[in-house]
Structures are given as C-alpha cells and as structure tokens.
Amino acid sequence: MTTVTTADTPKRRLDLTRPVLWLFAAFMIVLIVLPLSWLVVFAFTDKARRPTLQNFVTLFTDPAFLDPLMTTAIIATTSATICCLVAAPIGWLVSRTDMPGRQIIRALVTASFVTPPFLGAVAWELLAAPNSGMLNQLYRYLTGAEDPLFDIYSLTGLIFVISCYTFPFVFVLVANALDNMPGELEDASAILGGKAWTTARRVTIPLALPALVAGALIAFLQAMTLFGSPAILALPAGFHTMTTKIWSLFQYPPKLELAAAAAVPLLLLTILLLQGQKFLLGRRGFSVVGGKYGAPRPIEMGGWRWAALAFCLLVLLNPVFLPYFALLNAAFSPNATTLVTPSTATLHNVVFVFTELSSTQLALKNTVILGASTATVGTILALVVAYVTTRRVIASHRLLGFLATAPVAVPGIVLGVGLFLSYTRPPFVLYGTLWILLLAFLTINLPSAYQQLQAAFATIHPELEDASRILGATRLQALRQITAPLLRTGVIATWCFIFIGVMRELSAAIVLFTSQTKVLSVLIYDLNESGDLAAIAVLGIAMLVITFTVVLAVNRIPMFGGGAGARLRNS
C-alpha cells in the first residue's frame, strides 16, 4: 500500500435540512389543519358564526339524518364482513397454495382495485337495473318470469357493489402478510407434530390476523366514506347514506353548518376505530418481516386446486368480468343494455364522446394534469414525512405523522367542504382553479401514501444512511444517494397508487369542481344523471386505458432504473 496524502475534508455546506423540514411541516399544517378548522367552526356555529350546538341537536333528532346514519353503519359493517370473508381465503390461496393461475388471480384483483367504484356502480346498473339490466333480461328470457332477479337499486345491491370494489384492500394486506411470513414458522410447528390444519389454526392465522383486522378496518372506512356508489345506486332507490346526505346539504339552499356537523360522527367513529385497532394489535408487536428466512412451502391441494381456482374466478366474475363485459358492450352498442352483435356494433358512442361531447377534452386534460401533479407532489411530501417519522429527525415528528394520517378520518366529501370553506376567501382564493382540486386530492391520498412509504423506510436499515453521513454526506445527500435509490420500488408504487387514487376520486371533486375544472369522474357522474350510460362506458374505458398507460410508463422511466429491482433482490 502506497502512502497517500490526506484526503481533503468535504467542503462545508450549509445544512438546509432543518429549514426544509420545517417548511414541509408548515405546509402540512396548512394543508390539513386549515380545512378541518373551518369544518369545526361551521359545525359548532350558526349562520352568523355564533357558537351553538343546534346543528347536532337537529342531526340527532331528525329522522332525515338518523336514517342515513343507520344505513351507513349497516353498509360499512356488512361490506367489511363480506370483504374479509371473500378476500382472506383468496389471499391465502394465492399466497400459500399450489392453486394454478395464482398470478392471474392477483392481476384480476388488481384490476378490480383500479376500477373506480362509481364506474363499477354504473356497470352494475347496466347489468342489474330491475327492467333494463342485462342479467335481469337474461333471467326473464330463461324463466319467463315477470319480476327481476336482482334490483341493484337497493340496500343489498349497494352493499354488493361496494364490497366488489373494497375487497382488494383486504386482499392486498392479507396476501402481503402471508407472502412475507417466514416458512420456518410453519415448519417449526410441523416438526413439533402440528398437522397442516393445526399449524394453520395456531400459527398462520394468528400471524395473519393483524393484517386481516387492518384490512377489515380499511374496508369499513372505505365503505363508510364512499360517495359515488351510494349516489348512483341509493338515490334512485330513495334512501340516503351519510355521504349523499352531506352532499345534498350543499345543494341549493346550502346548509353548510349541518353538513359540517354531520361529518363529526363519521370523524369520531373513524378515530375510535383507529384507536381500537391500536389497542387490539399494539401489545403483540409481532412482525413477520425481517431476518433471513426461507420461502414458505406451498400447501399441496391435490384435486381441490381446480375447485379453488373456480371459486376465485367465480368471485372475480362480480367485480371484473361481468362489469367490464357490460361496459365494453355498452360502448359499442347502439343501445347500452342490448347485447352487441357484429352487425349492430357501432363506433357512434366513441365518436360522440370524443367529438360532440364538449367537456370530454377538458376533463381528460384536467384529470391527467391533476393525476400526474398530485402523484408527484404527494409522493415527495409523503416521502419527507415518512423519513422524518421513521428517523425521528425533528422533535415534532409525531405531530407530522399524525397530520399525515389524519385525513384518513375525513371523508372526501367533508374535506371538499372544508376546502371550499377555506379557499373561497382571502388570503387563498383558489376556488375555480385546478389548485383547489390538487389540494383536495393531495390530502385525500396522503395517508395511504405516507403509510406505504413509512413501511418502505422501515425496511431500510438506518445504518445505511449513517454510513453515508460519516463518510461526508449531508443529510440531504444521504437521502438522495442512498435512501432514494433503495426506495425506488416503494416510490413508484406510491406514485401509481396516488395517480389511480386521483382518477377514481369523486367525492371531493363533486363539491369543488367548476365548469372549467371538471374532471373525468365528475363528467361520468353528470352523464349518469342524464342517463347517458353508453358515453360513460366509453369514458370509463378511456380512463382505464390512461391509467394502465401511465402506470406502465412510470415503471419504465430510466431514472427509476428497470434493472434496479434485480439488483436489490440480491441483497
């Protein structure tokens, strides 16, 4: 070894970390606290902004408000239960057995996940509206009966459609937990004499339980705060859920105070549920991630494999095959609910939507702009907050984490109101611009983005950053050169997640849009009001095409490195 001269000490740089972090913190506070404060102010005051509890008295004595509350509770509970009952077995089959076509099933579940719930609801209108629904037509044709088989405009129909597009949340969590569970844990039980079923009952299921409970909770919240499906299916049936009720309070004459007050039970219930989950799962603190474990051995199902596959496909008939068939059919048929034949197939609907329907171009443009910008800003924001909380960079990291998760407790429509109240007055007059929608979508998508990236951060050993800093990198350099590349996969996933989230968002947009800031989801809702289901089908398909194109494109951007995945897998 030759003697070498002393290396230069790294140049002194101004440490911008803290100011940057405080800037983010301030932005977060404005983003979340401002609309929520206005909500609280409106909930506890009358029109003259004098403090009062009258809003709550009205809320809890008037049957017009109590009934939607009950309906919402029923919908959320039954949907969450159905989701767990359906998603848990499918998750287990896909993750732990030798069932054929496991990858296809995963892809199909993802397909139902990216389907906007309101689009699914419209598709089920095409399928199961009492008179024109294609399934009911088929039923009548086959049996000669007068009455329809299904009526989608009913509480049962609504619960069914909500469950169709909520169960992927549970599936993803359960399948991930099972994917990551070390095979040794099951083997240890087997070697001690546990039979397959005993092992499943005593080891696998208890270990997957936290994921299932978390999934049930998300399903519950999702079903509770959904606006699109109830607006499409419950309103024609003549009943309200909390979200549609709140929305109706914004119709002329607006009753903003009551709407804000109506949001409070939803808010409290959500907080209660989140605390309950913490209490149930907090003490156990078992994590199935970490350590070098072997891959689990798939369970051999023998002859039951095909039965299992049939079960999965049968379930996926409802959120994927039937609705997409109905939408495709409607898009190319002269009559939305008539089965298309080669001789009747027409491009009339497509031509109509893209050339004659005046708002299409604008809505498409707005949606893509909002999707890309929200995903980019949201990912960066979530990245910084997740970093601060997992690495405890500043004293107030808990507060930041709380702020980032708080919007989970705020239904989209309520947030929409809060933003409406905040940004129609100085100093921030943003109403009527795309900015207000950007803020809404950002806030709505922040909790899930934050949680995803926090989980991603937790898998990166803090010593990897420490090693970079002790060699002379500033905190920001370490973040850019070490942490960012290691987070690639998580970042891409989060970006896509937010983009998809924006595409399917309706509940906040419905309150905040103006004619110049219409987005696709609002356009589709409008078309549903006017009964133009064929145009919806065309737009829905266009929307999915955009989603898939963007997701594929993002995964191929060289900056995010196509080969990175292979390299990281080696470690």
Added chain:
Amino acid sequence: MASVDLRGLTKRFGSLAVVDNVSLKIDHGQLVCLLGPSGCGKTTTLRLIAGFLEPSDGEIHVGERLVSSRARTLPPEQRNMSMIFQSYALWPHMTVTENIVYGLRLRKLDRDTIAKKLAAILATTKLEVLAQRYPGELSGGQQQRVALARALIVEPETLLLDEPLSNLDANLREEMRFEIRRLHDEYRYTTVYVTHDQSEAMTTADLIAVMNGGRVDQIGTPEDIYARPESEFVARFIGASNVIKGTARDANHVTFAGATLKVVGAPLTPGQGAVVAIRQHDIGLSTQAPASTENAIKAVVTRQVYLGAARDYMVEVADGTSLRATTPTETNVPRGSEVWLTLPPERCRALSR
C-alpha cells in the same frame, strides 16, 4: 493530530442516563476498545463520538476542535471520521467499487486520484476480483472487508468500529481481528472499537475501557485490565475470576472461610468487608495438605469436568462459597473428595470496588 477527548460525556433518554459522565482521553494513533455487556452504553458512546447523537451534557474534543457539546454538535459529515457498522451497512444498490469510492466522490477528488486510491485499497483488502460485484453477492467476510475498505479509503482522522466482527463465524473473526490491528498500524489513525467480546478487545486494543451501566469502570492496557482488575465487575467480566467475600484483618490480610489470606492490590481497612479476586487457573488444588498453611483453604469437590487440555473443578469451602479451579489433567480428584486449595498471595487481588 487527532486525539479524541471525552469530557464528562452524558446522554440521557428521558430520565435514564445511558451514558453517565464518561471521561476518556484517546491519544492520536491509539486503538481503544470500549468493552462491556450489552446495554452498558458503549454503542451510544460511539454514536455520540460520531455525531449521530447530541450529548445531554459534557463535551467531545477531536484534536483542537470542540465537536460536540450541549450547545452545538457538529454533524457527522464534518468530523472527518469513518465508521464500520455492526450490519456493515453496505449499500445494496451499489457495486463494491461504488461503495468504496463513495466517500472520495463526496470529497470531489479527480478521477485519477480516485482510481489510484481504489486500486491500492482493493489490493490491501484483497478485494480486486470482487470489485464489480454487488454486496448481496458476497459472503460475510467479504462484506466485512468491503466495509473496512470503504471506511479506510477516505483516510479518516478517527475510525469508529461498532461490533464489527459479531456477524462473522469464529475462524473469520480471529483472522479479521488481526487484520483490523494490522490496518490500524499501517495507517495510524485514532480508533475507537466497541465490542462485548473480551478476547477481541485483548488482542486488538492498546487501551481498554471497561464500561458498566453507562460509566467507565476501569481504563488500562489489556494486561492491566486482566491482571489487575480494580472492581468486582471487571474481575468477573474479564476472564474467569472467582470473587471471594471476606473480612479484612489488616491492610493486606483477609479472613475467609476460617482461613487467612494474604492479598495484594487495594489497601484494606481492618474490620471492614473485603472483596478479593483470584483466577481459576491460579488456584492450586491438591489432596495433600500443603507444606505451609499460608493462603491454604480446605474444600470439597462438588463437580469435575474433563476439558481435554485441563480439568475444571467446582469446590465448596467451609462457609458454603463455591470456587472454580482449573488444573492440569493429571490432577484427577473424584467428586466428594476433600482437597486443599492454595491461593498464591500475589494472585489474590483485593478490589477497591
């Protein structure tokens, strides 16, 4: 010249003082081991030196510079230190070469200089053939060498090592121990080495600081620490010592189990309790009564194990205290036998704490 000087260093998490008033001066070019059981505050001390943590009290000086104090802590990147982590912390998305030259790139050295230094360090650590691999493709020992190369190539004033060998198997650990010492001697930086393994500390360190409960219990050369422990904790933690609790008769005699022991070490106060340490292999064991009764105690064998190179005895003396003794294999006394123990006075060390 970069000495490292800890002055009254304290780190509290909440009300718990994990590092409690630690003072330690490390001269330039010295290799100091912080040795102690897990939870004794040694890693926290190291992270304080590195600047990853801010002290609750006290100061750290490196050379002439004050780098940490309650008021101001220089960030790690401005300390011109290197560190080797327990997990190695190799970046999985960079090749061996990219990992190693990372610090040089941050220092904005030109391409030729980087290439020259890289070639030299790869040769020293025998990593040439692995230069284009990713860390995930290396064995534990190879990863350890990459971590060493990455830390050394920037020629730090101070090198910090946090249990660097704990993830290696026994053979490799022994080899790497000497490797670390060899590289230290070659570059002469100031090294702080954290470990819980006393033989690791003995073979590598110039100076050992034994830590217990956030405090430094004893500082000394490996020989000091081993042969002249000052506290019961150090005596027990370093090597296999018996700790005898008796009563002082005068400044250097202790009454214990009906016998009187002449001892060395800390001066005793007559009438007070006295703690005496003696190593297992310093105790003589015989079935015959020794010629002189000085420092001889009668005992009964309660256990005997054949270790191959020696025999390990557990004996019980009159007051019920159990002592361990290691003898040559020829001394073969069955369980239950009465034996005489001889405790050489120069090996009986009275402990001050």
